Amino acid sequence: MTTALQAGRRLITASLLLAAAVGCAEPGGTGGSAAASCAYLVTYDGRTYLDVANVDFTVGEKLGTATIPACDDTPNDAGDTVPERRITAYEVEGTDPAVAVAVGDTPAEAALMRVR
Secondary structure, eight states, X not given: OXXXXXXXXXXXXXXXXXXXXXXXXXXXXXXXXXXXXXXXXEEETTEEEEXXXXXXXXXXXXXXXXXXXXXXXXXXXXXOOBOOEEEEEEEETTBOTTTEEEEESSGGGOEEXXXX
């Protein structure tokens, strides 16, 4: 692949990730807006990542293990806590892992995650 083509792919990937980040930004202000307590997020290499939908990406090499934190979005209901679990983190081709990773039990099931 030529250097110009690689640079173009990186620019497109970065643009899509930026667009997804802007689209997922929380509105300002106080009160009145409901938010899910348990957003799909993972931690990997000291960073927290949120999922990104509707963006094409290519899964690269295995990086290691990411953590999905425990979640209790109904604290007054005993037994509804989802326990912490581990999941495989993969590189996203053409993207620095400090920006985005893919996570899943297999590369075919991996979901795109962007740094928070």
